[in-house]
Amino acid sequence: MDLMPGPDERVSPEQLEAWRAFDRAHSHVARQLEADLTELHRLPLAWYEVLARLAEAEGHRLRMSQLADKVMLSPSGLTRLVDRMISEGLVRRVPAEKDGRGFYAALADEGQRRLDEAAETHERGVRDYMVERFTGDELAQLTSYLRRIIE
Amino acid sequence: MDLMPGPDERVSPEQLEAWRAFDRAHSHVARQLEADLTELHRLPLAWYEVLARLAEAEGHRLRMSQLADKVMLSPSGLTRLVDRMISEGLVRRVPAEKDGRGFYAALADEGQRRLDEAAETHERGVRDYMVERFTGDELAQLTSYLRRIIE
Numbered sequence: 001m002d003l004m005p006g007p008d009e010r011v012s013p014e015q016l017e018a019w020r021a022f023d024r025a026h027s028h029v030a031r032q033l034e035a036d037l038t039e040l041h042r043l044p045l046a047w048y049e050v051l052a053r054l055a056e057a058e059g060h061r062l063r064m065s066q067l068a069d070k071v072m073l074s075p076s077g078l079t080r081l082v083d084r085m086i087s088e089g090l091v092r093r094v095p096a097e098k099d100g101r102g103f104y105a106a107l108a109d110e111g112q113r114r115l116d117e118a119a120e121t122h123e124r125g126v127r128d129y130m131v132e133r134f135t136g137d138e139l140a141q142l143t144s145y146l147r148r149i150i151e
Numbered sequence: 152m153d154l155m156p157g158p159d160e161r162v163s164p165e166q167l168e169a170w171r172a173f174d175r176a177h178s179h180v181a182r183q184l185e186a187d188l189t190e191l192h193r194l195p196l197a198w199y200e201v202l203a204r205l206a207e208a209e210g211h212r213l214r215m216s217q218l219a220d221k222v223m224l225s226p227s228g229l230t231r232l233v234d235r236m237i238s239e240g241l242v243r244r245v246p247a248e249k250d251g252r253g254f255y256a257a258l259a260d261e262g263q264r265r266l267d268e269a270a271e272t273h274e275r276g277v278r279d280y281m282v283e284r285f286t287g288d289e290l291a292q293l294t295s296y297l298r299r300i301i302e
Contacts, residue, residue: 011274015282018290019180021297022281026177027223028301029170072178123162130173131166133299142296143169148284149176 051115054107061106205258212257
């Protein structure tokens with residue numbers, strides 16, 4: 001039995017380069033957003049994302065499992081992150097009263113304030129480091145390509 | 152003086168969604184590659200990338216600064232990573248004799264062996280999680296969009 005992949009199993013140099021360009025471009029944007037938010041607002045990018053997702057949610061709160069999905073962290077990674085944000089007063093822990101299982105993470109007033117303070121920096125970064133390099137049509141096409149990867 | 156951004160300074164919901172789709176799609180691919188490489192070959196994705204970049208380099212070695220640029224790590228982050236790979240026998244430290252400054256990271260025989268062992272898993276992942284979702288023309292266009300972000 002031949003365990004070597006056939007020619008159709010290999011990725012071409014162009015295909016490998018597509019992944020590397022993807023990885024590099026993502027790192028390029030994320031590192032600059034992280035640097036701006038950390039330097040100007042002492043707010044790591046992951047913290048910003050948690051605050052932004054809570055602010056958008058109904059009642060400004062989300063179950064930990066919903067939040068983990070939105071910010072793409074493992075349950076244990078999110079628990080560690082949220083524990084630190086609770087200890088800094090940015091997030092509150094709210095028991096899920098109806099069924100007694102688990103709890104919600106809720107946006108605290110101080111979290112809303114820090115989010116408001118940092119939002120312009122985040123938007124400027126998203127614009128400068130990514131979206132302004134494309135026309136509206138190009139950005140729509142890029143987004144549709146990216147969604148195809150997620151599906 | 153009005154410090155609020157004007158309308159043209161805000162990002163639209165579609166523009167914010169483009170960044171979020173980018174972040175999510177990248178996480179989707181990277182986490183699956185990481186899981187496959189770790190489970191099947193006990194090789195984290197960052198280790199695989201270091202081995203692959205060294206294997207491609209002339210003389211199978213790179214200056215630490217060159218390697219840091221290729222794998223998008225900070226100098227201190229790369230030093231910690233390479234130190235662990237040296238202690239596992241995958242990388243060797245080679246003094247830069249000509250000018251006496253710094254050193255090269257060089258691929259060790261065991262590193263080449265582990266890379267060869269894991270390469271098919273990595274290629275299968277790049278194909279399954281990303282590139283096979285696109286025609287050749289689409290992938291070329293996606294790559295060109297991604298390069299525009301890096302420039």
